[in-house]
Amino acid sequence: xxxxxxxxxxxxxxxxxxIARRLREQGVYAELLPFDSNxxxxxxxNPKGVILSGGPAxxxxxxxxxxxxxxxxxxxxxxxxxxxxxxxxxxxxxEVVPATQKEYGKADLNLVKKSDLFKDIDKNQIVWMSHSxxxxxxxxxxxxxxxxxxxxxxxICDEKRQIYALQFHPEVAHTEFGDKILKNFAKHIxxxxxxxxxxxxxxxxxxxxxxxxxxxxxxxxVSGGVDSSVVAALLAHAVPQNLVVVFxxxxxxxxxEAKNVENTFKSRLGIDIIKIDASEIFLKRLSxxxxxxxxxxxxxxxxxxxxxxxxxxxKNVKFLAQGTxxxxxxxxxxxxxxxxxxxxxxxxxxxPENLKxxxxxxxxxxxxxxxxxxxxxLGLSKDLVFRHPFPGPGLAIRIMGEVTSERLELLRKADVxxxxxxxxxxxxxxxxxxxxxxLNVNSVGVMGDNRTYENAVCVRVVDASDGMTASFSRLPYxxxxxxxxxxxxxxxxxxxxxxxxSSKPPATIEWE
Ligand code: XMP
Numbered sequence: 001x002x003x004x005x006x007x008x009x010x011x012x013x014x015x016x017x018x019i020a021r022r023l024r025e026q027g028v029y030a031e032l033l034p035f036d037s038n039x040x041x042x043x044x045x046n047p048k049g050v051i052l053s054g055g056p057a058x059x060x061x062x063x064x065x066x067x068x069x070x071x072x073x074x075x076x077x078x079x080x081x082x083x084x085x086x087x088x089x090x091x092x093x094x095e096v097v098p099a100t101q102k103e104y105g106k107a108d109l110n111l112v113k114k115s116d117l118f119k120d121i122d123k124n125q126i127v128w129m130s131h132s133x134x135x136x137x138x139x140x141x142x143x144x145x146x147x148x149x150x151x152x153x154x155x156i157c158d159e160k161r162q163i164y165a166l167q168f169h170p171e172v173a174h175t176e177f178g179d180k181i182l183k184n185f186a187k188h189i190x191x192x193x194x195x196x197x198x199x200x201x202x203x204x205x206x207x208x209x210x211x212x213x214x215x216x217x218x219x220x221x222v223s224g225g226v227d228s229s230v231v232a233a234l235l236a237h238a239v240p241q242n243l244v245v246v247f248x249x250x251x252x253x254x255x256x257e258a259k260n261v262e263n264t265f266k267s268r269l270g271i272d273i274i275k276i277d278a279s280e281i282f283l284k285r286l287s288x289x290x291x292x293x294x295x296x297x298x299x300x301x302x303x304x305x306x307x308x309x310x311x312x313x314x315k316n317v318k319f320l321a322q323g324t325x326x327x328x329x330x331x332x333x334x335x336x337x338x339x340x341x342x343x344x345x346x347x348x349x350x351x352p353e354n355l356k357x358x359x360x361x362x363x364x365x366x367x368x369x370x371x372x373x374x375x376x377x378l379g380l381s382k383d384l385v386f387r388h389p390f391p392g393p394g395l396a397i398r399i400m401g402e403v404t405s406e407r408l409e410l411l412r413k414a415d416v417x418x419x420x421x422x423x424x425x426x427x428x429x430x431x432x433x434x435x436x437x438x439l440n441v442n443s444v445g446v447m448g449d450n451r452t453y454e455n456a457v458c459v460r461v462v463d464a465s466d467g468m469t470a471s472f473s474r475l476p477y478x479x480x481x482x483x484x485x486x487x488x489x490x491x492x493x494x495x496x497x498x499x500x501x502s503s504k505p506p507a508t509i510e511w512e
Contacts, residue, residue: 011055027194052084227323251279252394
């Protein structure tokens with residue numbers, strides 16, 4: 001079991017992982033544990049401090065979430081954030097009630113007392129609130145540190161017991177001094193040092209994988225994308241003899257992708273992959289299917305079936321390794337009713353219940369940009385590391401309506417042109433993701449002297465830092481014009497190109 005400088009007990013907020021990420025950016029290793037973790041598990045991490053995250057529940061509700069009360073006897077500094085604050089207030093005798101005025105968004109915070117938590121931070125500052133309950137009096141032994149218009153007790157502390165609590169979210173970028181507040185807690189109050197970096201993360205993960213896998217075998221499914229390649233590289237360092245790397249050609253890949261993946265793994269990583277051509281079965285099962293979630297589930301299940309078949313050919317395959325990221329986990333989860341399932345990412349929500357493997361997901365706690373840093377640390381090429389993300393269900397979720405080989409071919413041709421134009425203009429590396437979506441509408445056009453009635457594609461190019469939010473890329477009109485002209489001229493069957501100008505939220509990046 002590895003240790004962590006700070007343990008974060010997760011009460012279900014969408015932002016919990018951001019707390020860990022902000023601390024890691026300061027070189028402090030923080031790890032998330034479920035809110036109801038056994039005290040022994042928390043103690044084994046040997047933390048220097050504990051953070052209680054936000055969450056959707058109310059402390060006064062019948063089904064409120066509580067952590068083991070004994071964490072308050074561990075003599076460790078504790079920081080409660082939002083729900084975490086309400087839990088602390090409730091525990092130490094204060095009253096928490098539904099606020100008459102819910103507070104979402106920016107608020108002006110005024111510090112009313114000096115404390116280590118706000119060391120070297122301006123007296124007046126902007127913070128980000130998101131709560132519908134509030135603490136209306138001070139818990140026993142606590143003093144008030146800050147107020148806002150709607151919350152008299154926006155930050156409180158009991159310095160003697162080293163318990164701090166914030167009504168606002170320091171982990172959210174809109175909180176002006178959020179990083180500093182978390183740094184003050186970790187470094188000044190808990191005494192953590194900046195010892196964590198990607199190199200140490202890689203080392204710990206490799207050690208963990210060695211211990212976990214032991215003499216059993218692990219099947220690692222790669223897609224050619226950065227996430228699964230980083231997982232394969234970690235495993236190749238940890239258990240090179242016990243590794244079976246599988247690449248499934250599901251027929252839903254981009255042009256020449258299958259060939260490229262095989263070459264990359266062999267030449268750049270020195271890993272032999274087992275290539276399985278399963279395009280026929282995927283296409284057969286998708287025939288007639290138009291509902292997006294059903295497409296995702298069918299693809300997820302078919303992948304697993306194929307992995308299970310392959311595993312039978314090797315002895316002792318106990319584990320399946322996947323490149324699941326934190327953003328996949330949060331969008332596929334429905335913890336405590338807080339985070340609704342947006343899409344079943346095939347490597348998270350689309351898994352069958354009776355999975356015959358034990359899952360290994362070493363990237364589950366980190367975001368895409370952290371995965372890229374890890375990839376570079378492990379020696380992967382920049383080309384591979386900075387590839388745009390490509391979803392597990394592939395082009396199937398970029399074809400509106402039924403997926404057929406003819407429609408796949410149309411989409412592949414348009415997609416290649418978009419990528420060529422972005423690369424040659426230098427825009428590929430400036431954007432998070434770029435792809436075409438084949439729409440299920442035909443429109444009228446005129447080519448030469450003839451009327452056409454053909455397919456329309458939508459070009460989607462977005463800027464993002466982790467895929468959780470995104471905005472459409474402000475591409476130059478000339479570039480868009482080139483893309484459009486080339487697609488319409490070169491891809492027979494497409495006579496119209498549109499550009500998607502929606503942001504996430506409220507749209508998502510992929511169309512399905
Ligand atoms: P959405 O469409 O949810 O996408 O805004 C966010 C990011 O996740 C990628 N994505 C997936 N990745 N399996 C994956 O590995 C999936 O099922 C999946 N669905 C979406 C998407 O391309 C974007 O980068």
